[in-house]
Amino acid sequence: xxxxxxxxxxxxxxxxxxxxxxxxxxxxxxxxxxxxxxxxxxxxxxxxxxxxxxxxxxxxxxxxxxxxxxxxxxxxxxxxxxxxxxxxxxxxxxxxxxxxxxxxxxxxxxxxxxxxxxxxxxxxxxxxxxxxxxxxxxxxxxxxxxxxxxxxxxxxxxxxxxxxxxxxxxxxxxxx
Amino acid sequence: xxxxxxxxxxxxxxxxxxxxxxxxxxxxxxxxxxxxxxxxxxxxxxxxxxxxxxxxxxxxxxxxxxxxxxxxxxxxxxxxxxxxxxxxxxxxxxxxxxxxxxxxxxxxxxxxxxxxxxxxxxxxxxxxxxxxxxxxxxxxxxxxxxxxxxxxxxxxxxxxxxxxxxxxxxxxxxxxxxxxxxxxxxxxxxxxxxxxxxxxxxxxxxxxxxxxxxxxxxxxxxxxxxxxxxxxxxxxxxxxxxxxxxxxxxxxxxxxxxxxxxxxxxxxxxxxxxxxxxxxxxxxxxxxxxxxxxxxxxxxxxxxxxxxxxxxxxxxxxxxxxxxxxxxxxxxxxxxxxxxxxxxxxxxxxxxxxxxxxxxxxxxxxxxxxxxxxxxxxxxxxxxxxxxxxxxxxxxxxxxxxxxxxxxxxxxxxxxxxxxxxxxxxxxxxxxxxxxxxxxxxxxxxxxxxxxxxxxxxxxxxxxxxxxxxxxxxxxxxxxxxxxxxxxxxxxxxxxxxxxxxxxxxxxxxxxxxxxxxxxxxxxxxxxxxxxxxxxxxxxxxxxxxxxxxxxxxxxxxx
Numbered sequence: 001x002x003x004x005x006x007x008x009x010x011x012x013x014x015x016x017x018x019x020x021x022x023x024x025x026x027x028x029x030x031x032x033x034x035x036x037x038x039x040x041x042x043x044x045x046x047x048x049x050x051x052x053x054x055x056x057x058x059x060x061x062x063x064x065x066x067x068x069x070x071x072x073x074x075x076x077x078x079x080x081x082x083x084x085x086x087x088x089x090x091x092x093x094x095x096x097x098x099x100x101x102x103x104x105x106x107x108x109x110x111x112x113x114x115x116x117x118x119x120x121x122x123x124x125x126x127x128x129x130x131x132x133x134x135x136x137x138x139x140x141x142x143x144x145x146x147x148x149x150x151x152x153x154x155x156x157x158x159x160x161x162x163x164x165x166x167x168x169x170x171x172x173x174x175x176x
Numbered sequence: 177x178x179x180x181x182x183x184x185x186x187x188x189x190x191x192x193x194x195x196x197x198x199x200x201x202x203x204x205x206x207x208x209x210x211x212x213x214x215x216x217x218x219x220x221x222x223x224x225x226x227x228x229x230x231x232x233x234x235x236x237x238x239x240x241x242x243x244x245x246x247x248x249x250x251x252x253x254x255x256x257x258x259x260x261x262x263x264x265x266x267x268x269x270x271x272x273x274x275x276x277x278x279x280x281x282x283x284x285x286x287x288x289x290x291x292x293x294x295x296x297x298x299x300x301x302x303x304x305x306x307x308x309x310x311x312x313x314x315x316x317x318x319x320x321x322x323x324x325x326x327x328x329x330x331x332x333x334x335x336x337x338x339x340x341x342x343x344x345x346x347x348x349x350x351x352x353x354x355x356x357x358x359x360x361x362x363x364x365x366x367x368x369x370x371x372x373x374x375x376x377x378x379x380x381x382x383x384x385x386x387x388x389x390x391x392x393x394x395x396x397x398x399x400x401x402x403x404x405x406x407x408x409x410x411x412x413x414x415x416x417x418x419x420x421x422x423x424x425x426x427x428x429x430x431x432x433x434x435x436x437x438x439x440x441x442x443x444x445x446x447x448x449x450x451x452x453x454x455x456x457x458x459x460x461x462x463x464x465x466x467x468x469x470x471x472x473x474x475x476x477x478x479x480x481x482x483x484x485x486x487x488x489x490x491x492x493x494x495x496x497x498x499x500x501x502x503x504x505x506x507x508x509x510x511x512x513x514x515x516x517x518x519x520x521x522x523x524x525x526x527x528x529x530x531x532x533x534x535x536x537x538x539x540x541x542x543x544x545x546x547x548x549x550x551x552x553x554x555x556x557x558x559x560x561x562x563x564x565x566x567x568x569x570x571x572x573x574x575x576x577x578x579x580x581x582x583x584x585x586x587x588x589x590x591x592x593x594x595x596x597x598x599x600x601x602x603x604x605x606x607x608x609x610x611x612x613x614x615x616x617x618x619x620x621x622x623x624x625x626x627x628x629x630x631x632x633x634x635x636x637x638x639x640x641x642x643x644x645x646x647x648x649x650x651x652x653x654x655x656x657x658x659x660x661x662x663x664x665x666x667x668x669x670x671x672x673x674x675x676x677x678x679x680x681x682x683x684x685x686x687x688x689x690x691x692x693x694x695x696x697x698x699x700x701x702x703x704x705x706x707x708x709x710x711x712x713x714x715x716x717x718x719x720x721x722x723x724x725x726x727x728x729x730x731x732x733x734x735x
Contacts, residue, residue, distance in 0.1 A: 078307035079420045094417045099341075107341065108308045108417050131307045 047142075055139050060124045062140040063115055064162030065155070066133075068170060072103050073159065074134035077110040081126035081135055089119035090126065106172050113155040117143045133168045192279040197257060206269035206280060207235050215282040218291065218320045220298075220406045221358040222270035225462055226367055229271075232298075232358050234320065236266035236290040242277035250277060266290040288324070295325035301336045301381060302407075303353045311408030313421040317356065336381045344374075344385075345393030347413050347467055348402060352384035355409035361385065361401035368464065369397040369554075385409065396552065399467045403453055412451070414471055419443075419450045427662035428455060428716050430649065432520060432642045433469040434549070435559035437651035439717070440465060442473075442643055442662040449473050449643060449663060457717050460655060461555055469556070473643065476663070480626055482638035483667025494670065494678070501635040502682030504595060504618045505536055512594040512617075514584050515542040517572040518601045519561025521672065522647025522659060523706070524692055526563070526570045527699040528676035529599060533572075535684040541593075545601045546578035557652050565650040569705060581606045588612050595620070599672070600639065604628040622675055638669035645671050646692050648714055650721060657718035658711060 013019055034040045044051060067073050077094035095111035097104050126135045140161060145151040153161070186201040193213045200209045207217045208224070220232035242250035242258035250258035260279035266286055281287060298317065306312040338352035362374040362385070373393050377386045387393055393401075402410045424443035431438040431452075438461035443451045452473055454465035485497035492500075505513065513536055517529050533542055544567045547560035567573050574580065585607040587593035594617040596603060603613060604627075613619060613632040621633035624641050644665040650656050665671070677689050689695050693711060700706040705721045713719075 076307050077417075078312070079423070080307070083420070083422060094419075096417050105340070106308070107305075 052139065059139050059141075060122045060137040062117065062122075062138060062143050062153070062161060063120065063124075063126050063135055063158075064138045064140075065113065065158040066136055066162040066165035067159060068168065069164060069166045070173075071164075072106070072172070073109055074132050074165075074168070075110050075113065076106060076108050076132050076134070077113075078131060080129045080131065084125045084129045086123060086125065087119040087121050089116045089121075090114070091116075103172070110155060113158060115153045115158065117145075117151045117153055118148065133165075136162060136165065138162065189274050189276045189278070191274045192257070192260065192277075194280070194282055200274045202274070204274050206237065206239070206272045206274055206278075209274050210237065210269060210280060210282050217269055217282060218316075218324055219270055220316060220356055221360060223360055223363075223404055226360060226363045226404075229359060229363070230268045232356065233268060233294045234291065234298075235269045236287060236294070237269045238281035238284050238286055239263050239267045239269075239272070240279040241275065242279075291320075291324040292326045295321055296330070298356050299325070299329060300331050301338075301353065302356070303335065305354075309351075309354065309408035310411050310416055310421070311354075311405070315408060316406035338382065338384050342386075344387055344410070345395075345398055347471075348393055348398055349411050349413055349416060350385060351409050351411065354407050355385055356407055357383055357385070358406060360404045360406070361410055364401050364404060365393075365395065365398075368400070369395050371395040371397075374401075396466050396468055396556075397464060397554065399470060400454070400464050403463070403465075415451045419445060424450060425662070427643075427660050429643070429660040429662065430562075430651075430657045430718075431465065431469050432562040432649070432659075433472055433560065434555075435557040435562060435564060435652035436461060436555050437562055437649060437655065437657050437718075438465050438469065438555055439657070440470070444643075444662045447663045449476060455716075459717070459720075460651065460653075460657075464555060466552070466555055475625060476641045476643050478625060481624060481666050481669070482626065482630070482636065483669055485638060485668065486633075486636045488634060494668070497635055497637060498675075498678045498682045501620045501637070501679060504620065504634065505597075505679075505683055508595050508617070510537040510539065510541070511592065513538050513541060514587060514593045514596045516581075516584070516596065516598040516601050516603065516606055517542060517544045517567060518599050519544045519547065519559075519564040519567050519573075519577065520600060520642070521563060521567070522645065522649055523563065523566040523570065523656075523699060524647045524695040525599070525672045525676060526566055526572050527702070528673055528680065528689075528695060529572060530570050531687070532597075532676060532680050532683070535680050540580065541583070541587075542572060543580040543584070544573045544577050545581070545606055559652055562651070563649040565652060565654060566648075569650065569703065570699075584608070585612070588616060591615070594618070598622070598629060599676075600624070602627040602629050603632075622672065624669070637675050638665075638667070639672045639675060640665040640669055644669075645673075646711065647673070648696070648711060651718075654721055655718045656706075656709070656714055656721045658714045658716070 065075055077092055079092050082090040082092050091114045092110050093112035094108055097107055097109050124137050127137050138161060186203060188199040189202050190197055191200055191209055193210055194215060198213055207219060207222055210217050217235045217237060219235040222228055222235055240260040240262035243261040245251055253259040258277045306318065312318065340351050340353055342350040342352065344350045357376065365374050366372045373388050373391045374385060376383050378384055399412055402412045423445045425445060427442040429440060429442055431440050439455040439457040441453050441455045442449055452470040454461060454463055456463045484491040485494055487497055487500050515533060515538060517526060548558055549560045551558040564577055568575060588608060589612060596616055597620045599622045618634035619632050620635045621629055622637040622639045623630055624639050630636055642659060643662045645659060646661050647659045648656055649659065673692055673695055677687060680687055696711050700709060
């Protein structure tokens with residue numbers, strides 16, 4: 001759907017630009033002053049120093065799988081993330097949950113769940129498309145390895161990175 | 177059979193659909209008439225090949241009949257057409273035939289409201305487990321909810337719990353919660369399979385599909401109920417939780433398990449076949465397919481598939497294998513050679529086989545291996561070879577396939593036959609024993625899987641399975657149909673026609689055939705039945721080919 005951005009009606013003050021330029025220069029000089037006084041720190045010594053504490057909640061790091069507070073793996077292997085994944089980094093093989101299992105009524109879970117972190121572009125579409133709130137992009141951004149195989153996160157690794165996620169919609173829990 | 181294919185003698189009636197006057201043959205269902213007028217009516221219980229119980233209420237439309245004057249004359253509007261008196265309540269369109277002067281509204285506010293209401297009722301107890309359900313992606317409940325339903329549920333109470341994961345039979349699992357009770361499966365078993373094992377049990381909102389207590393759903397046509405199930409209530413055990421349907425590449429081809437040549441769709445992803453479903457062709461199989469045929473594809477992905485040409489058990493490259501085979505063939509006289517072709521070969525392969533026979537000057541020392549079975553009166557023909565008709569037409573066998581095989585056995589035992597070429601057939605099934613095979617100078621075998629003959633083969637050429645090749649076949653009712661490639665052949669295996677072409681070239685020089693289309697063209701030049709045709713002209717539904725030879729007596733026709 002085409003959306004036309006309305007042009008703002010500028011006042012004569014805005015049209016001559018000079019007040020804005022002056023205001024901008026004021027900010028620049030303020031920062032220069034703080035720099036000269038040693039109040040602003042510019043360089044961060046990565047990896048000794050990290051920015052992790054300032055990371056926003058919506059930061060998109062490595063995709064991970066999560067379990068709920070009952071220890072159930074939330075993924076039901078619907079393969080929508082595999083479908084949506086633009087670089088085709090995700091491989092899923094579904095399996096039926098055996099009838100003796102605690103979560104047998106969920107019926108389906110992933111047997112194999114692999115994300116190739118060499119391919120992953122951290123776009124977050126997998127998280128967005130997930131109907132079960134099972135895949136989340138967490139804050140791990142330094143994903144390294146010395147072999148290609150190491151860069152493929154298997155199911156165990158994904159659950160290790162994801163951990164437990166509480167407070168989500170638990171549609172599989174028995175109702176009171 | 178659907179009513180729209182009525183004979184031309186049927187009188188036409190005028191029907192107004194969404195304000196446009198159209199003509200339909202008398203006896204057409206209103207739902208079909210609307211479909212023909214490009215106004216799709218959503219439906220669950222209605223299926224063109226089954227009876228119409230009208231129980232799902234999804235296909236409701238507004239209908240009306242011409243307004244009548246007191247002397248029973250239609251009131252004409254300003255346009256000269258009859259004015260319509262609309263019925264004040266929506267009507268189901270699946271159980272109503274068109275009538276003269278009938279009016280139908282398919283998109284009026286009343287119809288839209290009715291559809292919304294029906295969908296809301298259907299979804300009241302639906303578990304909404306689409307992420308798990310195998311039907312997701314081809315589910316009519318999903319599709320119609322998006323297209324005709326309302327966006328949200330107003331239902332606050334707890335949903336009714338029903339049995340899940342019920343084994344109805346060896347191949348079918350039922351999830352009663354997903355079922356919308358359209359009864360298509362019940363009617364299919366009654367009307368088509370004639371094996372009335374399904375029914376509805378329990379009352380009210382606990383209604384659920386169940387088998388007769390003493391019976392299980394083990395009919396050889398049971399998987400068709402999965403195909404016609406509009407939701408994910410009936411699922412195939414073979415396909416359950418294996419792959420999401422939206423990943424499947426659909427290849428239109430034909431079944432090769434018997435002479436019927438049922439039209440099918442192969443669903444494959446990344447070179448793996450996941451399922452086979454029937455494809456509508458009212459001249460061959462309708463919309464049905466036997467379970468035994470649709471599940472018989474696992475051998476194609478067998479680990480033991482032949483992937484490399486071998487000479488005396490040693491892997492060699494194709495050039496060497498073909499050259500050695502040609503040397504063996506040239507070292508023998510035509511009288512010392514016998515060729516066993518196969519009724520499972522495509523017309524193109526059979527044609528190249530006939531060229532090979534000509535090149536080797538073999539006369540009458542060739543035949544195909546007949547396969548006979550019990551016809552089931554529905555879709556399984558007694559001839560279990562898919563292309564016996566083609567083999568007869570191209571001249572690989574006499575009108576009695578297999579009648580010459582006794583000459584092969586006698587010849588091998590007397591020592592007159594020194595070398596046998598077999599194109600996909602196990603020689604031990606032609607009457608020869610392992611001791612007989614050891615007596616031979618050489619066996620040139622083309623096959624896809626190891627069998628009793630392959631260990632004795634001097635030259636073993638790995639070929640392609642039916643899902644891996646293009647070509648054409650002629651079914652028992654003389655219909656020319658097309659095979660298409662769904663997956664690639666494993667390893668070094670070649671297309672059968674390429675192997676035969678290379679063999680002919682090695683025996684008698686080049687033949688200028690580069691593509692399978694060239695083979696068809698050459699075949700059309702030799703056999704008038706194929707004249708003017710090509711693989712693309714056969715089309716998805718096939719064509720009847722008129723045989724110029726005397727019609728063969730058919731032991732049992734399909735249908």
